[in-house]
Amino acid sequence: MTVQRPSAPVSTYRLQLNRDFTFDQASEILPYLAGLGITHIYCSPFLAARSGSSHGYDVVDYNSINPELGGEASFERFCATLRAEGLGLILDFVPNHMGVGKSDNRWWLDVLEWGEASPYSRYFDIDWSPQKRDLEHKILLPILGSTYGDALVGGEISLKFDCAGGHIDFWYFDHRLPLRPRDYPTVLGKLREIAILADAFDPAGEAGPPKPPCVERRAADRLKRALAIAASDPEIARAINEALARWQGRRGDPSSFAPLHDLLEQQAYRLAYWKTAADEINYRRFFDIDELAGIRMDRLEVFRDAHELVGRLVAAGKLQGLRIDHVDGLADPQRYLRRLVAFAAALAPRGDDGRRLRPYIVVEKILARDETLPPSWPVSGTTGYDYLALANGLFIDAAGDAKLQRYFSRFAGIDLDLGQEIHTCRRFVVERSFASELTYLVNGLVEIAETDWFTRDFTRKRLRDALGEIVAGFAVYRTYVTERGSSDADRAAIDAAIAAARARWVGTDREVLDFLHALLTLDIARSNPRHYEAEKDKILRFVARFQQYTGAIAAKAIEDTLFYRVVPLASANEVGSSPSHPVTTIDEFHAAAAARLAAHPLGLLASATHDTKRGEDTRARLNALSEMPDEWGQRAARWHIYNRALCGEANGEPAPSLRDEYFLYQSIVGTWPMQAGTVLRSSEQRRAYVERLKAYAIKSSREAKIETSWVAPNLAYEEAYSRFIGLIFDNPRESRFIDSVLRFLPRVRRLGAFNSLGQLVLKATAPGVPDFYQGAEFWDLSLVDPDNRRRVDYGARIAALAALDFTSASARWREGWLKLWITRRLLALRKRAPGLFASGAYEPVVVTGPAAKSILAFRRQNETEILVIVVCRLIGDRILGDMTRFWPGAGFLAPTQLEGIPSGCWVDQLSDLVVDARENCISLGAALSNLPVAVLRAEANAERR
Numbered sequence: 001m002t003v004q005r006p007s008a009p010v011s012t013y014r015l016q017l018n019r020d021f022t023f024d025q026a027s028e029i030l031p032y033l034a035g036l037g038i039t040h041i042y043c044s045p046f047l048a049a050r051s052g053s054s055h056g057y058d059v060v061d062y063n064s065i066n067p068e069l070g071g072e073a074s075f076e077r078f079c080a081t082l083r084a085e086g087l088g089l090i091l092d093f094v095p096n097h098m099g100v101g102k103s104d105n106r107w108w109l110d111v112l113e114w115g116e117a118s119p120y121s122r123y124f125d126i127d128w129s130p131q132k133r134d135l136e137h138k139i140l141l142p143i144l145g146s147t148y149g150d151a152l153v154g155g156e157i158s159l160k161f162d163c164a165g166g167h168i169d170f171w172y173f174d175h176r177l178p179l180r181p182r183d184y185p186t187v188l189g190k191l192r193e194i195a196i197l198a199d200a201f202d203p204a205g206e207a208g209p210p211k212p213p214c215v216e217r218r219a220a221d222r223l224k225r226a227l228a229i230a231a232s233d234p235e236i237a238r239a240i241n242e243a244l245a246r247w248q249g250r251r252g253d254p255s256s257f258a259p260l261h262d263l264l265e266q267q268a269y270r271l272a273y274w275k276t277a278a279d280e281i282n283y284r285r286f287f288d289i290d291e292l293a294g295i296r297m298d299r300l301e302v303f304r305d306a307h308e309l310v311g312r313l314v315a316a317g318k319l320q321g322l323r324i325d326h327v328d329g330l331a332d333p334q335r336y337l338r339r340l341v342a343f344a345a346a347l348a349p350r351g352d353d354g355r356r357l358r359p360y361i362v363v364e365k366i367l368a369r370d371e372t373l374p375p376s377w378p379v380s381g382t383t384g385y386d387y388l389a390l391a392n393g394l395f396i397d398a399a400g401d402a403k404l405q406r407y408f409s410r411f412a413g414i415d416l417d418l419g420q421e422i423h424t425c426r427r428f429v430v431e432r433s434f435a436s437e438l439t440y441l442v443n444g445l446v447e448i449a450e451t452d453w454f455t456r457d458f459t460r461k462r463l464r465d466a467l468g469e470i471v472a473g474f475a476v477y478r479t480y481v482t483e484r485g486s487s488d489a490d491r492a493a494i495d496a497a498i499a500a501a502r503a504r505w506v507g508t509d510r511e512v513l514d515f516l517h518a519l520l521t522l523d524i525a526r527s528n529p530r531h532y533e534a535e536k537d538k539i540l541r542f543v544a545r546f547q548q549y550t551g552a553i554a555a556k557a558i559e560d561t562l563f564y565r566v567v568p569l570a571s572a573n574e575v576g577s578s579p580s581h582p583v584t585t586i587d588e589f590h591a592a593a594a595a596r597l598a599a600h601p602l603g604l605l606a607s608a609t610h611d612t613k614r615g616e617d618t619r620a621r622l623n624a625l626s627e628m629p630d631e632w633g634q635r636a637a638r639w640h641i642y643n644r645a646l647c648g649e650a651n652g653e654p655a656p657s658l659r660d661e662y663f664l665y666q667s668i669v670g671t672w673p674m675q676a677g678t679v680l681r682s683s684e685q686r687r688a689y690v691e692r693l694k695a696y697a698i699k700s701s702r703e704a705k706i707e708t709s710w711v712a713p714n715l716a717y718e719e720a721y722s723r724f725i726g727l728i729f730d731n732p733r734e735s736r737f738i739d740s741v742l743r744f745l746p747r748v749r750r751l752g753a754f755n756s757l758g759q760l761v762l763k764a765t766a767p768g769v770p771d772f773y774q775g776a777e778f779w780d781l782s783l784v785d786p787d788n789r790r791r792v793d794y795g796a797r798i799a800a801l802a803a804l805d806f807t808s809a810s811a812r813w814r815e816g817w818l819k820l821w822i823t824r825r826l827l828a829l830r831k832r833a834p835g836l837f838a839s840g841a842y843e844p845v846v847v848t849g850p851a852a853k854s855i856l857a858f859r860r861q862n863e864t865e866i867l868v869i870v871v872c873r874l875i876g877d878r879i880l881g882d883m884t885r886f887w888p889g890a891g892f893l894a895p896t897q898l899e900g901i902p903s904g905c906w907v908d909q910l911s912d913l914v915v916d917a918r919e920n921c922i923s924l925g926a927a928l929s930n931l932p933v934a935v936l937r938a939e940a941n942a943e944r945r
Contacts, residue, residue, distance in 0.1 A: 007357045008380075008602055009040035009321065010834050011764075011827055012090060012771045016044045016610060016789050017066075018054045023074035027081040029794045035801060036777065037827025040088040040360075042323060044610065046075070047309065050099040050291075054789055055610065056092070057325065058099030058292060061106065062306040079318045090321035090360065093310065095336065096329035097286040100124075100293040101143055103176035108293065112139070113178035115268025117213040123302050125284035125294040131443050135282055139269045142277035142290050143175050152261060153254045157271070159187065159244040163237055166228030168244065170264065172271065180267050181220035187263070188243050275711070281436045284545075286329065287552050288433040294548075298331040303339060314359060315347040321360030323383055328365065328478050328551035331544040334376055335482075337363070341378045362604050366554070368476045369578045373600065374487065381596070381603020384771055385576025388606045390592050391762050392574060392619060393584030394856060395755040397874050400626035401569055401582060407633035408568035411640070412659045418580055421566055423504075426472035426557040428705065433556055437549050441467055444542040449515070452531040458512050466501065466512045467546075470520075473500025477551040479520070481543055486521050494520050519543065563613060564704035565659070570666045571622035574613055586856050590844045593858070597767035597842050605768040607759050608776055610789070615782035616773070618670040620759060621752025625666070627876035628748070635744055636665050642737040646727040648720030650707075655720030656697070657707050664697055664725070668741065669748060671781045674814040676745055680732050690729050694722045696783045751876070753779075753813070753886070754932045757822060758856075758871040761910075761933040764826035765860060765869045767842055777823045778816030806911055813886040822933070825910050829867075829935065836862050845870075847924075849896030851878070855924060857898055865937070867909075868901060870924065872932040887931055894925030906936040 013033050015026055023046075033041065045056030048064045056066065065075045082089055100108040107120040115121065116128055116137060128137055144151045151157055157172050159179070168187060170177040179187065231237040249257030264271065272280070277290045284294030296302050313319035322344070327333045344359040351357045361379045367386040373379075409416045430438060442464045449455040449463065474497045479490040486494075498517045505513065518524040519539060525532045532539060563573035572582035596603060608616035625632045640661060648655045656664065671692075673679060679686050698718050701708050707721075708714035732738040756779070763770045773780065775792035778800075782788040800817050801824065809821035830837050837860065845857035845868060854875050860867045878892045901917040908915070911930040915922055927934050 007320070007351065008360055008838070009088060009090070009769050010830050010837070011038050012040045012042040012604065012769060013038040014042045014044070014610065014771060014773045016054075016774055017046055017056065017069050018044075018789075019052070019068040020791065022068075023070040023078040027078045029798075030081045030085050030087060032794065032798045032801065034085040034087055036824055037831055038087065038772070039831065040090050040320065041082065042090040042321075042771065043092060045092050045094055045325075047094075048104075050102065050104065053099075054786060057094055057097075057286075059094050059097075060099045060104045062098075063309045065309075082318075088320035088360075089318060090323055091310070091313075091319055092323045092325055094325045095295075095297045095306065096326045097292045097294050098124075099291060101141070101291050102174055109176065109178055112141075112267070112269050113180065114213070114217070115139075115180075117216070122299060123295055123305075125296055127282040127440055130280075130282040131439060132280060132282075135270060135280070137268065140272055140276065140280055140282050141175075141177070141269045142272045142274045142281060143172060144271055144273050147273050148271055149254075151271070152257050152264075153249065153251075155248065155251055157260070157264070159247050159260075161227075161231070161237070161240050161244055163231040164228060166224035166226070166231065170267075177267070177269065177271075179263075181216070181223065183263060183266060184220075184223060187247065188240065189246075191239050191243055277436065278433055278711070279435045279439070282440070284437070284548070286326065287556055288429075294329065296331070297336055303336070303343075307340070307343060311343065311347050314344050315349070317349045319359070320357075321362075324361065324363045324379075327363040329548055331548060332480075332482055333363075334374065334480060337361070337377050337379055360602070366477050366576050369581050371476055371489065372595075374480055374489070375599070379600075381600030381768070383609065384604040384606030384768070385609075387592075387596075387603070387763075387766075387768060388608075388612070389574060389577040390584050390589060391605075391607065391759050391766075392571065392577065392623065393582055394586070394589055394762075395620065395623040395626075395758065395873050396569065396572060396583050397626040397629075397876075398583045400629040401572070403629035404568040404626060404632070407629065407636065408566075408662060411633075411636055411662045412657075414659070416566065416568075418566065422558070422562060422579065423472050425561040425565070426474075426553060427468065429553055429556045429561060430468050430471055432705075432711070434549070434553060437545075437552070438464065438467060438471075441542065441546055441549060444538060444545070445516075445519075448519070448535050448538050448542060451535055452528065454528075455515050455531075458509070458515065462507070462509055462512050466505075466516055469501035469504055470497050470513075470516060471550055471553050473497040473504075474550050474554065477554045478547045479550075481520065481522055481547065483522075483540055491521055520546065559613075560703050561705055564663070564700050565706065567659070567663045567666065569622065569626060570663060570670070571614070571619040571625075574619065575609070575611055586844075586853070589856065590842075590858065593766050593842050597839075601767050601838055603768050604771045605763045605766060606771045606773075607763050608773040608780055608788070609771075610773070610785060612788070613784050614670065615780035615788060616759065616776055617752065617756045617779045618781050618783065620755035621748060621781075622666055622670045623755050624748045624751035625669075627751060627874060631744070635740060636662060638740060639665055639737050642735075642740070643724070643728050646724055648723055650714065650717035650720045653707075653717075655707070655717045656701075656724055659704070660697065660701050660707065660721065663700060664693070667693060667696060667700075667783065669744070671783060672741070672745055672749075673781065674749065674753075674779050674816070676742060676749075680738075686729060686732070690726060692783070692787055694725050696787060697721055697725060699784065750886070754872060754875065756819065757931065757933050758873055760819065760822060761826065761869060761871055761935065762856075764823075764830060765837070765867070765935060766858075767837075770826075770830075772823070777820045779819060810886055818886065822910050822931075826935070829909050833865055836860055836865050836867070840865075845901070846899040847896065848899055849893075849924070851875075851893050851896040851924070854878070855893075855896065866902075868898065868906070868922075868934075868936040870898065870927060870934040870936065872928065875932070890925050890928040890932070892925075893928055894923060896924045898922040898924065898927070902938060905939055907939045909935040909937055 045059060046066050046069055047059050048061035048066045049056045050058040050060055065072050098105060107123055110120050111118045111124060126139060157170055159168060160171050161168050168179040168184060170179060231240060247260050249260055286292035286294060330336050341361060345356055348356045348359055362381050362383050363379050364383045365373060373382060405416060442460060445463050446460055449458045476493045479493050481490050498513055501513055518527055520543060559575055562579060679689055702710050707717045728737055778797060800820055804821050806821060809817040840860045840862040843859045845859055847855045847857055854873055856871045856873060858869055899921050901920055901922050903917045903920060906915050906917055913930050915926045
């Protein structure tokens with residue numbers, strides 16, 4: 001029996017698909033997710049991706065289903081199960097980039113083969129005329145593991161013939177590099193065995209004038225077909241391979257590789273050592289990842305070819321929504337989104353009323369604390385990082401956070417200046433990771449400046465300096481200035497960045513900054529219309545690429561550098577969070593919730609994603625450190641003393657560094673299993689836990705880019721750091737460090753669990769659509785990817801769901817049963833009253849009494865229903881009750897109450913507790929006697945329990 005699916009999600013559940021968790025395996029858990037109360041499955045990218053991909057963001061073919069996930073047949077079974085369970089499907093779609101290199105992207109291989117003549121050369125964001133003359137009309141391919149000369153004379157680059165396809169390619173390990181077709185006759189030579197093919201291809205320039213690309217392609221296709229047919233004869237295939245072998249040089253004789261080098265030089269690409277990418281790569285990348293090339297989704301033909309399969313899935317009713325990945329990487333997000341919405345709406349099936357069902361579309365967009373989604377974007381909202389940062393800040397104590405800043409500085413021996421650290425990190429990635437992109441921008445800027453009398457004296461160096469400072473001063477990911485104009489928000493962001501650059505500018509030529517301000521805002525169209533009209537295309541292209549650039553800098557400088565360097569409270573360092581504004585007040589939360597209800601009531605509310613720096617419950621537990629900063633500071637200092645003798649050395653410096661050591665202790669406290677003894681009782685579990693910590697520690701240190709890095713790994717430091725982690729867990733039963741950790745854990749673990757339930761209830765009841773990351777219905781004590789992509793034990797969750805009641809859930813809270821119970825109750829409530837949560841009013845509830853600042857309360861209401869939501873936060877030392885019970889009661893809240901509540905019986909939808917509202921007040925001591933959270937519903941005939 002097929003269940004009717006809701007048109008818009010009431011809740012979403014993220015599934016990370018890969019070859020170890022395919023469509024068929026996902027299908028098996030869909031009945032469980034439907035029983036939990038989920039309405040839409042939100043899948044990681046499932047279009048064809050790079051072989052072995054664990055995430056799917058390296059798409060190589062937009063128009064086929066990933067065969068490693070089971071292919072078309074498995075996908076069809078998945079869709080059939082979705083329909084049977086009444087579940088919708090949302091696809092994580094990647095419009096900004098594709099996986100390149102290797103041998104699996106047809107578009108990219110065509111560009112390598114034909115260069116600018118390829119019909120796909122305009123699909124990728126390639127600079128065919130870079131400043132480096134040797135790259136004119138070529139693509140730099142930084143794929144070599146050594147210098148080009150070493151790879152060449154080492155015999156690592158060779159020519160090979162594909163008998164089935166009839167084509168000839170260079171190969172560098174698993175990288176296929178097509179030979180330019182006009183070189184086939186040269187490479188094959190005068191082979192008697194294939195002389196009959198001489199007329200199949202007439203190289204341009206050898207017999208008459210150059211042929212049009214389409215003519216040359218047809219000739220090349222004929223040649224390849226003929227070669228494939230001829231090569232079916234083993235003798236001919238042998239002769240072809242022998243001809244190719246003659247191009248290979250002889251080991252120990254470098255000059256013998258000259259013919260192969262000369263042939264490579266004729267191709268539309270230039271092979272290079274991977275370390276050249278940061279300075280010279282001439283195609284736009286996803287961040288600084290060479291294997292992910294940016295595509296020109298602003299071109300209509302690219303949009304058409306990239307969305308063909310998605311369109312079919314929407315039209316067939318198999319796909320109800322899209323999550324748009326990295327929307328800030330697009331040249332013009334607004335134009336893309338409007339095109340996408342119109343495209344999807346035109347194809348969507350019709351509902352019972354005859355109207356087409358509007359597909360649900362959200363965007364992955366990182367918003368600064370005071371930034372809003374552009375109102376002109378026709379989407380339902382963001383994927384929820386802005387909400388995550390806001391909700392997380394509720395559980396950070398401001399005074400405690402300030403103390404933690406001091407303790408971190410003291411422990412690490414640094415004088416922390418956050419503003420300077422942010423600037424340092426931004427300039428670091430500008431100059432080290434994205435120098436080639438900056439060079440591209442400077443080249444365009446020089447061309448624009450040199451064509452005007454008033455700006456031609458600006459030197460290349462000063463223009464580069466100015467651009468670097470402006471980028472370093474950006475407080476938002478990017479602006480959205482186009483020929484259509486700039487918004488007030490755009491102008492404010494540019495003004496602030498220019499002002500920051502002025503404050504750091506050295507020299508008298510401040511006119512450079514004025515010139516850039518006029519360009520980035522397009523004020524030049526008014527201030528210098530002659531210059532603007534003459535260089536309009538170049539100016540608009542420069543502005544578009546600059547805006548794509550600033551987003552990449554923000555992500556790498558803040559999320560992937562600063563967040564691993566400045567770690568006084570690691571849980572505050574989260575995607576979407578502001579390092580200078582980690583705390584959220586109750587009033588700020590209320591204001592943001594009301595604004596979301598007005599603008600994007602169906603935006604996603606996330607508490608963890610595949611990209612977050614740590615699991616939602618790891619973060620919630622670490623937030624509790626802000627409630628006990630003094631004890632934490634003392635513990636961390638004591639642990640350093642205990643473990644000092646175990647520290648190693650690398651290149652004359654301690655390993656780990658004090659900064660890394662401080663970060664490690666937070667990671668241990670945050671991720672130690674809820675059932676603490678498992679790490680001690682089982683050597684296998686301890687080994688697995690220690691290996692997780694080691695992998696995370698090395699990744700974190702590389703991201704910080706101080707002691708080691710991805711580009712230049714300091715292997716001696718990494719080995720010493722890993723050894724240190726192993727040693728501190730080597731003999732846990734006799735370790736003063738482990739004993740101290742275990743004594744500290746019970747309190748921080750319980751406070752963290754209270755925070756976890758609070759963020760769960762807020763996510764499920766605030767305006768928006770709650771998003772659940774796979775497996776997080778139990779405690780999610782994971783770290784950053786790939787740790788958060790570990791296999792989920794769905795068997796344990798299915799068994800728990802079948803056996804749940806409130807008593808057993810409370811008793812087995814350490815196993816995650818209580819979190820699962822509350823999740824199911826909240827989702828059932830949302831499914832029963834979807835209209836209340838989609839459009840019902842949101843109103844703060846007045847809290848009075850001595851603990852008022854520890855309570856966040858609000859009302860959701862429509863014409864037929866009213867709910868009052870209550871969440872405890874920052875309760876610290878007030879909880880000193882029975883340590884054998886999860887929640888020892890809230891006697892300390894007895895004098896604190898909710899006001900403005902209609903008198904009568906109210907039932908907590910989480911525990912079935914009945915409380916009375918008298919004289920329009922509810923005592924929080926009564927309302928929170930079972931749990932640190934409550935969702936109260938007015939009921940006339942409530943039965944007391």
